[in-house]
Amino acid sequence: MRSSCVLLTALVALAAYYIYIPLPSSxxxxxxxxxxxxxxxxxxxxxxxxxxxxxxxxxxxxxxxxxxFGKKSAWSSAQVKVTDTDFDGVEVRVFEGPPKPEEPLKRSVVYIHGGGWALASAKIRYYDELCTAMAEELNAVIVSIEYRLVPTVYFPAQIHDVVRATKYFLQPEVLHKYSVDPGRIGISGDSAGGNLAAALGQQFNQDDNLKNKLRVQALIYPVLQALDFNTPSYQQNMNTPILPRYVMVKYWVDYFKGNYDFVQAMIVNNHTSLDVEEAAALRARLNWTSLLPASITKNYKPVVQTTGNARIVQEIPQLLDARSAPLIAEQEVLRHLPKTYILTCEHDVLRDDGIMYAKRLESAARSKVTTDQA
Missing domain, CATH: 1.10.287 (Helix Hairpins)
Incomplete structure (x- = not known):
C-alpha cells in the first residue's frame, strides 16, 4: 500500500512537471x-x-x-446547410446561412484554416463550428477551403489551391447558384490561413481579369514575414505555448522543404544579416522600430547580425518572396487592398506581424489619398 502511494505521488509529480509552464499573470x-x-x-x-x-x-x-480527434462529418442543421464539394478540383466545405425573403442575396466569406501550412482541416470540429456560426449570424455563405498540406505539397501549392478555389467561386454562375451578392464577398483566415488570405488578397487586387473583387479581408493572428524572428513579440513569447518561436521557424522551413540545419541560424536572424544582399532591400520595409508603437518596442532591441549565413536564402529564396511573406510587398500592392481587419493576440510570437501590416496598410492608404488628390 505504501509503495503504491509513493508511486502515485511520483507519477502525479512527474505529470505536474510535464504540464506546468510559467505563464504571464495576464x-x-x-x-x-x-x-x-x-x-x-x-x-x-x-x-x-x-x-x-x-x-x-x-x-x-x-x-x-x-x-x-476532431473530424466532423458534414451535416445540415435547421439554420445552416453544410455541403462538401469541390471548386475546380479543390475540396471545400460550404456553409449556407438561412434564407431571408427580405435579403435574397447573401454576403459571403472565403475562409482558410490555420495550422502551419501542414496541419488541421476545414472539416475538424473547431472550424466547422466557427463557419457554422458565421453562416448563421451573418446570414452568409461561408466557403471553407480544404487546401493541400505539407508534406504532400510545398509552397506555393497551398496558394495555388486557395486561388483556384476562390476564382471558381467568384464566377457569376457559381455566385448565382449560391445566391451570393458579388459586391459583398470577403476573405478570412487564421495564422497560416491568415497568411494565405493576405497573399490571396494581394494577388487578386493585381488581377485585372477578375470581374468580381474581394471587398474586405479579416486576418486573424496572421503569419506575415520570415525576415526577422526577433521582433518584440518573438522575443517576448519565444517559449510561450502553443507556438514557441522554434516551432514557428520549423513551420517556415517545412513550408519550403528546407533544411532543419538552418533553424537555429534563422532564430538569431543569420539568414537576413547585413552581408546577405538579397535581404538588404527588404529590411527597410520591416524596420519594426518605426512600424511598432513605442509601448511595444521600448524594452526590446533589434537583432541584426553583421555577418550571417547567405547560404540559407540562396537555398530557400522563398523566405523573401512576398507571396509567402505578404508584409514585405511593395507599397503599390498594398494601396489597392480592400478594407482590412486584423486581430492579434498579446502572448503570441505573431503579434507584431499583424501590427506592422496594419501600419503599412495605413501608410499605403494615406499615400493613395495624397496621390489621388494630386
Whole structure:
C-alpha cells in the first residue's frame, strides 16, 4: 500500500512537471492552456517517434492525430446547410446561412484554416463550428477551403489551391447558384490561413481579369514575414505555448522543404544579416522600430547580425518572396487592398506581424489619398 502511494505521488509529480509552464499573470485560464499545450506536445512527441521509426512523416502522423480527434462529418442543421464539394478540383466545405425573403442575396466569406501550412482541416470540429456560426449570424455563405498540406505539397501549392478555389467561386454562375451578392464577398483566415488570405488578397487586387473583387479581408493572428524572428513579440513569447518561436521557424522551413540545419541560424536572424544582399532591400520595409508603437518596442532591441549565413536564402529564396511573406510587398500592392481587419493576440510570437501590416496598410492608404488628390 505504501509503495503504491509513493508511486502515485511520483507519477502525479512527474505529470505536474510535464504540464506546468510559467505563464504571464495576464493569461486567462492558465491551467487550461497548459493542459492543451501538454496534449499538443505529447502528440508531437508521438509523431516524432513514428517518424524516427520510419513508419510515416512526422507531420502526416501529427495531422492524423489532430484530425482523428476532431473530424466532423458534414451535416445540415435547421439554420445552416453544410455541403462538401469541390471548386475546380479543390475540396471545400460550404456553409449556407438561412434564407431571408427580405435579403435574397447573401454576403459571403472565403475562409482558410490555420495550422502551419501542414496541419488541421476545414472539416475538424473547431472550424466547422466557427463557419457554422458565421453562416448563421451573418446570414452568409461561408466557403471553407480544404487546401493541400505539407508534406504532400510545398509552397506555393497551398496558394495555388486557395486561388483556384476562390476564382471558381467568384464566377457569376457559381455566385448565382449560391445566391451570393458579388459586391459583398470577403476573405478570412487564421495564422497560416491568415497568411494565405493576405497573399490571396494581394494577388487578386493585381488581377485585372477578375470581374468580381474581394471587398474586405479579416486576418486573424496572421503569419506575415520570415525576415526577422526577433521582433518584440518573438522575443517576448519565444517559449510561450502553443507556438514557441522554434516551432514557428520549423513551420517556415517545412513550408519550403528546407533544411532543419538552418533553424537555429534563422532564430538569431543569420539568414537576413547585413552581408546577405538579397535581404538588404527588404529590411527597410520591416524596420519594426518605426512600424511598432513605442509601448511595444521600448524594452526590446533589434537583432541584426553583421555577418550571417547567405547560404540559407540562396537555398530557400522563398523566405523573401512576398507571396509567402505578404508584409514585405511593395507599397503599390498594398494601396489597392480592400478594407482590412486584423486581430492579434498579446502572448503570441505573431503579434507584431499583424501590427506592422496594419501600419503599412495605413501608410499605403494615406499615400493613395495624397496621390489621388494630386
Amino acid at each position: 493569461v486567462s485560464d492558465p491551467w487550461k492552456l497548459m493542459l492543451l499545450d501538454a496534449t499538443f506536445r505529447s502528440a508531437q512527441q508521438v509523431s516524432n517517434l513514428i517518424h524516427y521509426l520510419g513508419l510515416s512523416h512526422h507531420l502526416l502522423a501529427l495531422n492524423f492525430i489532430i484530425v482523428s
